[in-house]
Amino acid sequence: MTRAGEKRDAGPGRGNDLEIYEEDQLVLSDLINRVLDKGVVISANVMISIADIDLIQLDLRLLISSVNTMIARSDRKRRADLPVRTDSEP
Amino acid sequence: MPTYLYGLILSRNAARIHDGITGIEGGRLRTISCGALAALVSDVERVPSRSSLDHIRAHDAALRAVVAAGVTAVASRFGQLFADDGDTCRDVGQHASRVERLLHDHDGCVEMRVVLAHSGADPEPAPTQATAAESELSPGRAYLEQLRARAALAAERVPRISLAGALGPVVRRERVELLPNDAGIVVSHLVSRDEESAYRAAVAELPALSAAKVVGPLPLYGFSDE
Numbered sequence: 001m002t003r004a005g006e007k008r009d010a011g012p013g014r015g016n017d018l019e020i021y022e023e024d025q026l027v028l029s030d031l032i033n034r035v036l037d038k039g040v041v042i043s044a045n046v047m048i049s050i051a052d053i054d055l056i057q058l059d060l061r062l063l064i065s066s067v068n069t070m071i072a073r074s075d076r077k078r079r080a081d082l083p084v085r086t087d088s089e090p
Numbered sequence: 091m092p093t094y095l096y097g098l099i100l101s102r103n104a105a106r107i108h109d110g111i112t113g114i115e116g117g118r119l120r121t122i123s124c125g126a127l128a129a130l131v132s133d134v135e136r137v138p139s140r141s142s143l144d145h146i147r148a149h150d151a152a153l154r155a156v157v158a159a160g161v162t163a164v165a166s167r168f169g170q171l172f173a174d175d176g177d178t179c180r181d182v183g184q185h186a187s188r189v190e191r192l193l194h195d196h197d198g199c200v201e202m203r204v205v206l207a208h209s210g211a212d213p214e215p216a217p218t219q220a221t222a223a224e225s226e227l228s229p230g231r232a233y234l235e236q237l238r239a240r241a242a243l244a245a246e247r248v249p250r251i252s253l254a255g256a257l258g259p260v261v262r263r264e265r266v267e268l269l270p271n272d273a274g275i276v277v278s279h280l281v282s283r284d285e286e287s288a289y290r291a292a293v294a295e296l297p298a299l300s301a302a303k304v305v306g307p308l309p310l311y312g313f314s315d316e
Contacts, residue, residue, distance in 0.1 A: 026205055026269070026303065027303055030205045030305060031150060032146060033267075033269055034150075034311040038312055039097070039164070039165035039311055040098065040166050042181045042182055
């Protein structure tokens, strides 16, 4: 991964440590977001639970929205599976 | 031995993938033929009791190696294990027509991602964890609900972003998304593999993207649901 226009094998320009940290966190956030939250779902059951992921030196908040997406998806599926209530039912 | 799934490619491209690619826990990446599609898999000796950032990196790195070999791939969501190759193909078959169409339509393409820090609108107070007494939801669930509401507000405030017009015809498709916790914005582009250099040059031309990070070439992540 490089800055726009840089050759892939050239070292990126280095700013101060905070800038480097923030850039690394941004790229890491994108990596985690796309791997956990994107891509085709083939298996009916994702066997590696997100909750089981042990991420070293990573702010857990980076995961919350991915978990959030999974919960929302699960909720939609559960609602779709509920029997439809007719008007005649109390 | 369980089979771990990384992604899917057209079967006709399977021969282009060399033997030296490794995946999670060093497992050798191999392809299994599932009709018109081939699944990118590796064997895992056991279901990992806990996954790690290394596993996530390994999943992505294996797919990027496939892309580097010149093959267009659709990424699978992380964490999909099957009892064996047969089970893998059985489940792949249920999604084959859609994925096959996607790979045919975008054969020769890669996904490029422009990642920008979100300068943010008005600062929002950090969500506080609700107590069970304050909410009928569990505390954890209430916290997630607050984050969801915050993300929805952020999505409304983020200006409509599109780079496709500025980047020109190198961009075949575009998707824009927010990173979790308002960390940044990602603009994903579907680009012909042969035009990656032209794409990077086009991004470099835009002063507004001088601080952006360009990630790629990648398999189809953001465009996998087309």
